[in-house]
Amino acid sequence: MSQGSAGLAVKRVIVALDPAVEGDVEKLLGIARLACREGAGIKVGLPMLALGGSEAVSEAARLCSGGGLRVLDLKLADIGYVMRLAVESLARGFDAAIAHAFIGSEGALEELKGALEGMGVRLVLVLSMSHQGSAEVIDPCLDRLISVATRVRPWGVVAPATRPGVIARVRSAMPRTVIMSPGVGAQGGRPGDAICLGGADYEIVGRVVTRSPDPVSALRSVAGSIAERCPE
Numbered sequence: 398m399s400q401g402s403a404g405l406a407v408k409r410v411i412v413a414l415d416p417a418v419e420g421d422v423e424k425l426l427g428i429a430r431l432a433c434r435e436g437a438g439i440k441v442g443l444p445m446l447a448l449g450g451s452e453a454v455s456e457a458a459r460l461c462s463g464g465g466l467r468v469l470d471l472k473l474a475d476i477g478y479v480m481r482l483a484v485e486s487l488a489r490g491f492d493a494a495i496a497h498a499f500i501g502s503e504g505a506l507e508e509l510k511g512a513l514e515g516m517g518v519r520l521v522l523v524l525s526m527s528h529q530g531s532a533e534v535i536d537p538c539l540d541r542l543i544s545v546a547t548r549v550r551p552w553g554v555v556a557p558a559t560r561p562g563v564i565a566r567v568r569s570a571m572p573r574t575v576i577m578s579p580g581v582g583a584q585g586g587r588p589g590d591a592i593c594l595g596g597a598d599y600e601i602v603g604r605v606v607t608r609s610p611d612p613v614s615a616l617r618s619v620a621g622s623i624a625e626r627c628p629e
């Protein structure tokens with residue numbers, strides 16, 4: 398990374414806001430402001446929807462309306478019609494929404510992309526996942542998933558921070574597409590590997606920040622590690 402300082406590195410960290418119990422929702426909404434002010438932004442998904450309802454999902458986006466990337470992570474994988482219904486009610490106020498690439502373009506991703514574009518929301522496609530089970534079905538199909546993404550032309554893709562080599566393959570096939578990489582910290586990915594070794598644009602960090610007694614310091618510490626691993 399040419400930007401060596403933790404101050405710049407923190408702008409490459411997206412915080413995943415995943416409440417474990419209902420009582421976490423307020424705390425995580427508090428962290429949303431921090432993540433958008435200091436960091437690159439937030440990612441909100443099914444745990445927030447399940448425990449805080451659609452109001453909490455919208456509130457997270459609203460809290461970041463002053464800046465920061467707001468990513469809705471429903472990991473959609475359905476027919477276009479149903480995904481359109483889901484995003485029409487949930488994706489307003491977000492900058493991007495995540496779907497699985499494996500569902501294919503015709504009848505699914507093309508329709509979703511059109512629905513999102515009509516709302517000013519960008520599409521992000523999952524190409525590989527951070528857990529070991531990704532090796533069972535998803536990873537052997539990586540080239541095909543990349544070719545789906547190349548056809549659909551999403552704004553961004555997701556590739557795992559736990560396997561920088563996979564990110565590097567995606568980066569070389571899609572040089573201008575934004576890459577977001579989850580799996581840093583709690584899942585074993587080292588801060589900085591996704592950006593410095595793989596060529597990702599953002600690292601997604603959840604529990605390391607949200608479960609910390611001091612989320613500000615935790616976020617800064619992740620950024621510090623990224624800056625250290627990515628010398629000028």
Ligand code: 3DU
Pocket residue numbers: 413414415440442470525526527528555557579580581582583584601602603604605
């Ligand atoms: O493990 P963490 O607490 O840092 O959270 C990781 C987040 O990234 C979480 O919201 C999860 O849904 C998301 N994610 C993965 O962990 C792995 C993927 O392959 C894709 C998304």
